[in-house]
Amino acid sequence: MKNIAVIGAGYVGLVTGVCFAQKEGNFVTVIERDSGKIKDLLSGRVPFYEPGLADLLKTAIEKNKIVFVNSIKEIFKNNNPEIIFSCVGTPSLPDGDADLSFVMDVAHEVGANLNKYCLFINKSTVPVGTAAEVENIISKELKSRDLEVEFDVASNPEFLKEGDALNDFLNPDRVVVGVKSQKALSILESLYRPFLNDLQDFVVMNVESAELTKYASNAMLATRISFINELALFADKVGADIFDVKIGMSKDKRIGASFLNAGIGYGGSCFPKDVKALVKIGEKFNQPMSLVATVDMVNENQRQIFINKILDFYKDEISNKTVGIWGLSFKPETDDIRSAPSIDVIKKLLEKKCKILAYDPQAVSNIKNIFKENIFFANSASQVVNSSDFLIILTEWKEFLKFNALDFKRLNDAVVFDGRNMFNPEIMKKEGIKYFCIGRNSVNSTKNFTVDDSDSEALFFSKQKIKEISI
Secondary structure, three states, rough: EEEEEEEEOHHHHHHHHHHHHOOOOOOEEEEEOOOHHHHHHOOOOOOOOOOOOHHHHHHHHOOOEEEEEEEEEHOOOOOOOOOEEOOOOOOOOOOOOOOOOHHHHHHHHHHOOOOOOOEEEEEOOOOHHHHHHHHHHHHHHHOOOOOOOEEEEEEOOOOOOOOOOOHHHHHOOOEEEEEOOHHHHHHHHHHHHHHHOEEEEEEEHHHHHHHHHEEEEEEEHHHHHHHHHHHHHHHHHHHHHHHHHHHHHHOOOOOOOOOOOOOOOOOOOOHHHHHHHHHHHHHHHOOOOHHHHHHHHHHHHHHHHHHHHHHHHHHHHHHHOOEEEEOOOOOOOOOOOOHHHHHHHHHHHOOOOEEEEEEOOHHHHHHHHHHHHOOOEEEOHHHHHHHEEEEEEOOOOHHHHHHOHHHHHHOOEEEEEOOOOOOOOOHHOOOOOOEEEEOOOOOOOOOOOOOOOOOHHHHHHHHHHHHHHHH
């Protein structure tokens, strides 16, 4: 039986603990300081929306494969865990650097309680060199106790997509581990073997490389998003259609289609934070990360350009408008609003004295925590359309695709600002909707056929959007 401790019951920690508990031979203890949160978890209630997670948690609890405690000290009382995953938060500091205070606090507590061998694994996203600092802290704590206890520190970054995290963990496309000893490698290989169809997907490297791999992966995906968004702005200037450009690019197998969906820009808990942190890491090592810094700048500009498009269209009249908003979370299939474009858009509209009526399938309560009673919430997407002057689309939830161009005529102004390119601009314009999107605003007076809702191009577009949203 592998005795696994997971420190932190946030998004990464809870997914990690619950997924390890699904495999035979594992027993998981999750450390969470909030006793109220533990009570909810033991009742099977997950504090965030992740499809399927609550069901797997209930199964693990019923099978006695997972328990929750509220202090690190408790995991050392009876049976020192062989494996400890640190899954605490590393939020951005005001200057963009990663706040490692929680990581270092964990290292101090582990060193103050460790009494026999364990493998300590950083699963949190941490800058290069963090594992070395953690190792030094644990060693100093042991020395202060006059103990010589063998331990290893490894890096095992997570690659979880919100909304599809269980599949990513249970069926990973790769597992990256950074280790310094054969013993640590053997433990991690044994731990992850049940999750892998091919051991070629178990990628071994030194600790520093593993720490950098996480940042490199997120920075690359963010780069693709900012690249296509910058091209989309150019497409609008020159009369091109960014949707067609993307299809033309993606047929090149070296490029592919993933993360090339033009829109209002990326958000969430990872890309904004990790891109900024990588820039700061470069500064510390006197190696400017110029391309990464530009990716961040393009993303910030993309939001402002979209907001300005709305303000330029309505000018002073906007203060009299009821604005409908579809989508508040930073992406579909999550309730996460961290760095969500909706926050910036709502703040600017409130400054302009607009009345806002918003709808999101999952993120309403989180937005309420920020804006309180300053905005109104609808019970459905239809209610937003029926009660608003114009519509802003900020998250590409699949349920929005059931609407067609005629539905938007129920908006008083028949105006839609689509930050996610969910609809075909030809169909919208044909039905008299003033439709503003990203990189498709010049579409396209040169085609020699009539487009309607049954048109093959429209059908292809709808299918393509469903495929994109599932990524």
